[in-house]
Amino acid sequence: MLAIRGLRKSFGGRVVLDGFDLSVEPGEFVALLGPNGSGKSTVLRCVVGLETPDGGSIEVGGNAAMVFQKIHLVGRRNALDNVCSGALGRLPSHRSLFFSADVREEAMRCLDRVGLADRALDRCARLSGGQQQRVAIARALCQRADVILADEPVSALDPQAAVQVMELLKALAGEGIAVVAVLHQPELAQTYAHRIVEMRAGVAA
Amino acid sequence: MTLTSPQESSVPRRRWPSPVVWIAVAVLLAVHVLAWQATEFSPAALIAGWDGMADFLAESLPPDFSVLGKSLEAAVITLYIGLLGTTFSIPFALALALLASRATTSAAWAQQAARAVLSFLRSVPDVVFALIFVTAVGLGPFAGVLALVFHNTGVMGKLWAEAMDESDRGPRDALKVTGASGPQIALHAVLPTVMPSLAGLLLYRLDVNVRSSLVLGLVGAGGIGFLINQSIKLFRFDEMVTHILVVLLLVVVVDQASGFVRKRLGA
Numbered sequence: 078m079l080a081i082r083g084l085r086k087s088f089g090g091r092v093v094l095d096g097f098d099l100s101v102e103p104g105e106f107v108a109l110l111g112p113n114g115s116g117k118s119t120v121l122r123c124v125v126g127l128e129t130p131d132g133g134s135i136e137v138g139g140n141a142a143m144v145f146q147k148i149h150l151v152g153r154r155n156a157l158d159n160v161c162s163g164a165l166g167r168l169p170s171h172r173s174l175f176f177s178a179d180v181r182e183e184a185m186r187c188l189d190r191v192g193l194a195d196r197a198l199d200r201c202a203r204l205s206g207g208q209q210q211r212v213a214i215a216r217a218l219c220q221r222a223d224v225i226l227a228d229e230p231v232s233a234l235d236p237q238a239a240v241q242v243m244e245l246l247k248a249l250a251g252e253g254i255a256v257v258a259v260l261h262q263p264e265l266a267q268t269y270a271h272r273i274v275e276m277r278a279g280v281a282a
Numbered sequence: 283m284t285l286t287s288p289q290e291s292s293v294p295r296r297r298w299p300s301p302v303v304w305i306a307v308a309v310l311l312a313v314h315v316l317a318w319q320a321t322e323f324s325p326a327a328l329i330a331g332w333d334g335m336a337d338f339l340a341e342s343l344p345p346d347f348s349v350l351g352k353s354l355e356a357a358v359i360t361l362y363i364g365l366l367g368t369t370f371s372i373p374f375a376l377a378l379a380l381l382a383s384r385a386t387t388s389a390a391w392a393q394q395a396a397r398a399v400l401s402f403l404r405s406v407p408d409v410v411f412a413l414i415f416v417t418a419v420g421l422g423p424f425a426g427v428l429a430l431v432f433h434n435t436g437v438m439g440k441l442w443a444e445a446m447d448e449s450d451r452g453p454r455d456a457l458k459v460t461g462a463s464g465p466q467i468a469l470h471a472v473l474p475t476v477m478p479s480l481a482g483l484l485l486y487r488l489d490v491n492v493r494s495s496l497v498l499g500l501v502g503a504g505g506i507g508f509l510i511n512q513s514i515k516l517f518r519f520d521e522m523v524t525h526i527l528v529v530l531l532l533v534v535v536v537d538q539a540s541g542f543v544r545k546r547l548g549a
Contacts, residue, residue: 125459126458126459127458127459141459142459142460143456143459145452145455145456147452148452149450149452149455150453150456151453151470151471151474151475152475153474153475153477153478154474158470162457162460162462162470162471163460164460165457165460165461165462165463166461166462167461168466170463170465170466173462173466173470174469213456216456216460220461
């Protein structure tokens, strides 16, 4: 589902990724661990196209969606609109001014999947951190993601919310989505991930 | 806790301003001396001419309130000029701001072109626009509205583009990952985020434009500014004072109203 080979990236002469390899099967939950600056986030950002790699290859069998540490929802819009925006990539311009009924129905199913259908019309800024991160995951689902890349998805959350988000990601992997999560807590990785990849100095250790 | 001895970390030396700063201060002073001379700035002349101002005030008091009805009517026209001048500039300001902001436009040439248009519109004063439009549509409020639309598009477009520039990058990145196009990101990430700022700036510009439309009246664009100009030309300073009191009222009302709404918006 996801195959990364020999990925290289440097920022201003500082080598961040030095030939990184990773392949993830559908339904697999991989945790990326490693010290700060070891290139974990850069791998994910290269996969979704937020950074351009200097070399190597990335193959994604389907849609890749991203979940961020800082969540990055539009706080002033309600949860449903935020989830709908996951569908923008497949909507033509003339249909993206207002979301049509079928997009809203699909978005409601995604919100229901993360357990927040009852908060659909609440502004995201009024939801708790854990709820916001689940809305962000629903947005990834509305993108019809085959691969979810989560960049420290629980670092900003309290322990209880972190467990909820990790369980949700694991359950989504159980439904066939390939999940790669950058984590800072080894115990969470051991509890939830199928496989742990340690990174050090831009390569898999 | 023990204090570190000077050997381990010596106290940094006090740093005096560099010669560049001294030269800059000297140049600034010199420019002020030149400006003083060029503007014939002279407190003595003000004191010597004090009686002229006293005569003027004596003639203008008490105010002639018989023109109050006419004055209020004209004040409403002034308000309308400011209102339409602001409202009709919204679509142009929005389109140019979206093109000029790096949050919504990635093509450098489009950004530069939009910024050039905005800066041209901003640098031509509204009074100059009014004089130009008076030659096309004649004396009257319509010329004033057109002048404000042009000038305000330049100012508000720039303020809006800056508000968009400062918007959080995160939601934009998140939508980029979903495969959204530039216009889709502008519509679903940037605009919803900056809407309160845009509305606040709009109200601030309404406030400024109502005051500008007074000055436009002086060059023939109608409204209460026109009445003030007329009463000065006829040496009816008592009428002028009535008009000025009405202007004061108008400005305070608009200022308070826009301040109240801006506070509610939290912008």
